[in-house]
Structure formats: structure tokens, C-alpha cells
Amino acid sequence: MEETAIPFKNLHSREYQGHKKKVHSVAWNCTGTKLASGSVDQTARIWLIEPHSHGKIKDIELKGHTDSVDQLCWDPKHSELIATASGDKTVRLWDARSGKCSQQAELSGENINITYRPDGTHVAVGNRDDELTILDVRKFKPIHKRKFNYEVNEIAWDMTGGMFLLTTGNGTVEVLAYPALRPVDTLMAHTAGCYCIAIDPKGRSGSEVSKYFAVGSADSLVSLWDISEMLCVRTFTKLEWPVRTISFNHTGEFIASASEDLFIDISNVQTGRTVHQIPCRAAMNSVEWNPKYNLLAYAGDDKNKYQADEGVFRIFGFDSA
Template sequence: MSAYIENIQKHFLNNNRIRDTLAHTAKVHSVAWSCDGRRLASGSFDKSVCIYSLERDRLGKENIFRGHGDSVDQLCWHPKNSDQLVTASGDKTIRIWDTRSAKSVATVNTKGENINICWSPDGTTIAVGNKEDLVTFIDARTHRSRTDEQFKYEVNEISWNNDGDLFFLTSGQGTINILSYPDLKPLHTLTAHPANCICIEFDPIGTYFATGSTDALVSLWDLSELVCVRTFSRLDWPVRTLSFSHDGQLLASASEDLVIDIAMVETGEKVAEIPCETPTFTVAWHPKKHLLAFACDDKHDRDRDSGTVKVWGFPNEP
């Protein structure tokens, strides 16, 4: 493990350049890579979705998708089809987009203002949550709602496990609620944090999941035992967003702190940190490389959002 840490620290000393791409006219809420890593997408308060292709040491802007009538709050790519992604918006719809035809292939009306969305690991189902804590499960092929589940607690983020047989929700009560899937029967309630539990992320290996909370802690959980194995406490502000690297070894966490923390999953040690000038809303590791996409609350001047998407981990200039 120490050899890995030395190697990765050395790697980031030589590869810590940040590339900025001006994409939107307002705050960027969500960034995500396609499953093959060839494209990055961002969704913004300006109602648009931007698609970029990853070139050797930069992003190239490929397309801007418009159609939502309100802020695009979260997006995710199809887990197996690198051309399809889905977006959740405050306009009470979700949209499925295809990068080949560069347009929306489906618009599904929902019952409220949507704030979180995820795709099942097998690609058949999309779950979307709204501001009223209603989660709707939508058939990804017919674009019809299968079922609605109303929760009596504040639902912050939703996700399937990697096997797709459990459905996880983080709550305003600091708990992680685990349901069986597809029958959505409550199985476990984990008391994870003393404060609001904001985000949840599963490692690609299937060993751990991590949660971030308003108590500024990240907790790492063993998925088979459902026990907390360690916490990461270097941030001082509510942890809004998390991402595991493709090898499951690194965890990026971000908040209103002016750094993004990069930690070793197995030890909690700091591997690197990325300086930011403003709070960070979203982070996403590339599915094959040590490149981290992120977006902050950047301003052009005092009152105008800049809508910049950043990627860290490119080789430094020779």
C-alpha cells in the first residue's frame, strides 16, 4: 500500500494541471463521465447540458443540449451505453439525450421539481427524486413510470448498489436507508451521521460506499458488513459531493472548503488536494484515468456566475 501511495503522489506531482472550459452562463450543478470515459457532460442552472470530448490534455466542446425549462440539477450517463445520458430538472421532467443524434430522445413528465437522479446498473431503470421526497422509478426503454415511492423523511441522494438488488437513500436525519430492489421493502436504517446525510457514492470494486454529511465528515462503509470502517475529517464544511477513482483506491470529497480532498480509501491518508477559489458542487473521477472533473461556484465578477467546468490531473507543462 505504501508503494501505491508513493507512486500516486509522484504521479500527481507531475500531473496536477487544471484545465478550465467555459461552458455555461450560470452555476454548474453536475458533471459526469460517460462509461467509456470519452465524454464528459455538465448540467447547469442555465437550463442547458453541455457535452465535451476528452482530447489528449484538454476537453473539446462537442454540443450544447437545450430543452429543459428550468435548472438542470443532476445528470447521469447510461451505465453501459456511452451515447446516452439522463438529466433531472426543476421543470418537472427528466430528459434522455443521445449524443449521436445530439438531441433529446425522450421527455418524461414527473410529479415534482426533480433534484436527484440515478440509473440502475443494468440500464433498465431510472430513479428520480423530487423536492417533496417522492422517488419515481421509470422504465428506461418505454419511458413510463413503473412506481412512485413517497418517503416521510428528507431524501437527499439516491443510488443502487453495484449489483442492483439494493436501493440506498441518504436522509436529512443523518441516516442511510437501504431498501430491497425491486420490491422496495425497508431492510436497514444505518445511523451514519449526527447531521444531514447529503451524498452517497459506491466504489467501482463493490467493497465500499461513502457518504458525506453536513457535519463535514465523510464516512466509509463496508458494503458486505454494513459497518463504518473509517471517517475522513479534513474538510470543515458540509460535504456535498464524492467520487471514487476507477481503481477504487482514491476518494475525492468536496465542500465549501477551498480545496478538494483526495484520500487513500484504505488508510484515509491524504494523497493530494486541489485548490479552489470557491465552493465545489460536483466531482467525478474519470472511469479509466486519474483525471477528476469538477465544478465550482466561480464568478466572472462579483455577481455573475461563470459556469466553468474543470478537469484536474493533466500533465504539467514540460
């Protein structure tokens, strides 16, 4: 995929259908070959994505949850293992080859967030009651539980796994040392609630550590933070609605952000300037860049002409040929 002077200019999106209700979450595996989608229809699906193939995409359905699959994430070290978090109070681990659930944990609340530690050893789950549970992946049993007295939105480890970040309804990012979960810093990030967080991937010019993380807020701004200094270096101002979802591309050069605005903004991380906008027909719930290619998966509140949820997601970045 050659990038000309204007990145992404002649690329287009493909649509993928399979779910019966709207898609809440999309996520790529660590090799960038499979995409998972989680839906209000109580299932997740695994899609084998081949950038240069135009044929029918095979997909596998992951069935077993009894409520919406709100978020999912792949094992960062294993391209066939995926974890799902659901409103049915369970967290499940699946084998993406067979579609079978291999592990299940019953937790105390409706789960809305899930993320893996970068070394693949632990999974963190957040629920609607602002409770955080850390699970050991081998035994799939909780090893830490922490209830917070503020609204916790999205959660993330830094790339070293030694720092744990929470975005809050107070407009702050809480920085905790891991594994002690000891408070280290409170970043006054935004004037309204912070909804989403993304960590810049490793790999920029061979460096082994992230340089930045980004935070999306109800104030419609995305802030970019230097991870070593814990200082805000710039803000992205293109969206006019609360920012729901953000993602860095694999090189850390671009960041995608989305909201109820009818476009997804792609900006240059260093300059803060928009390089491309992808039109969309509804509010977006999830955007995620592929870890190897400039392919962006996205899913939102699309309705069909009968005003029913469409259950589709799209991937942007394909050549027009």
C-alpha cells in the same frame, strides 16, 4: 499517467467554459471519453475530452429544459445515452451524438437527483418533495413511486442492482431491497444530515462486486462503509464544511470529497490519509472521477470578477507537459 511516490503531485487542472450560469453537475460516460455538464442556465452540454490533446474541445448543447438542470447521469451500458433531471419537473433522455432528446417524462415535482441502475434498465429520480420515481428506460414510464416522510437527499443502487440506498436529512442511510423497495436496514451514519453517497466501482483486483460505499454529511465528515457487513470502517475528517459531493476513482484506491472549503480533498481509501488537495475558489457542487483514468471533473459556485456566475467546470489530472 505515472504515479510517483506522491500521487497527483505534478498534475494540473484545465478549465472548460460554455455555460452562461453556474454548473451544478458533471458526469463521465462509461468509456471515459465524454463529460456532461448540467447548469442553472437550463442546458446540459456534452464535451469530448481527449487527455492528450490540447486543442479546442468540441461541445454539444442539449436544449429543451425550462429550468435548472440539477443532475445528470449516463447510461452505464451505452456511451452515447444520457439522462437529465430538471426543476421543470421533466426527466429527459438524450442522444449525445446528435444532442436530440429521445424520451421525456413529466413527473410531479422539481427533480434534483437522478441515477441509473447498473444494468441500464431503470432510472431513479428524486424530487424536492422527497418523492422517488423509478422509470423503465425502454418505455420511459414510471414503474414505482414512493413518497417518504423524511428528507431524501442522494440516491444510489449498489453494483448488483439488488439494493437501493437513500441518504436522509436524519443522518441515516436507508437500505431498501430492489425491486420491492422493501426496507432492509437503517444505518445511523452521521450526527447531521447525509447529503451525498458514492459506490466504490467494481474492478478492484478483478472483483466483481463493490467493497465499499461512502457517505458525505453536514457534519463535515465522510464515512466509509463495508457494503457486505453494513459497518462503518473509517471516516475522513479533512473538510470543515458540510460535504456536498464525493467520488471514488476507477480503481477504488482514492476518494475525492468537496464542500464549501476552498479545496477538494483526495484521500487514500485504505489509510484515510490525504494524498493531494486541489485548490478551488468557491464551494463545490459536483466532483466525479473518470471511469478509466485519474481525471477528476469538478464544478462549483465560481463567480467572475463582476460577481456573475462563471459557468465553468475544471478537470484535474493533466500532465504539466
